[in-house]
Amino acid sequence: MAKVLILNGPNLNMLGAREPEIYGNRTLSDIHERMKKRAKEARIRIDFLQSNHEGVLVDAIQKANHVYDFIIFNAAAFTHYSIAIRDAVAAIDVPVIEVHISNIHQREEFRHTSVIAPVALGQICGLGEESYMAALEAVIYKLKQ
Secondary structure, three states, rough: OEEEEEEEEOOOOOOOOOOOOHOOOOOOOHHHHHHHHHHOOOOEOOOOOOOOOHHHHHHHHHHOOOOOOOEEEHHHHHHHHHHHHHHHHHHHOOEEEEEEEEOHHHHOOOHHOOOOHHOOOEEEEOOOOOHHHHHHHHHHHHHHH
């Protein structure tokens, strides 16, 4: 059975309450429940981790190597400046799909650059919670190839 790690960075634990005009009203748990259902249908095991701490995410990425088949990762604010997270993604053999709820390219200029995108398999942004679902569908497609 294929295994996928869903990683979420800082402040995503506040979804549903945090700036709903940008991030919507759904909680991270709501998104995870949708993902669990779809993963079960596709016979994929998924695990979830959210942390507000950079080192916890770096550790999780390193530990995922040779354990998971894919990582779906919303690094949140770390997307734009964490070289440590970027280097952890570059150091592993697990493909990473970067996701964002909002379209980072339409927001403040400091959000336009992702230091993770150059070492990720791909990036999906701007689709709300569907960004996560689109990433999961991409994983399902890739696993069938």
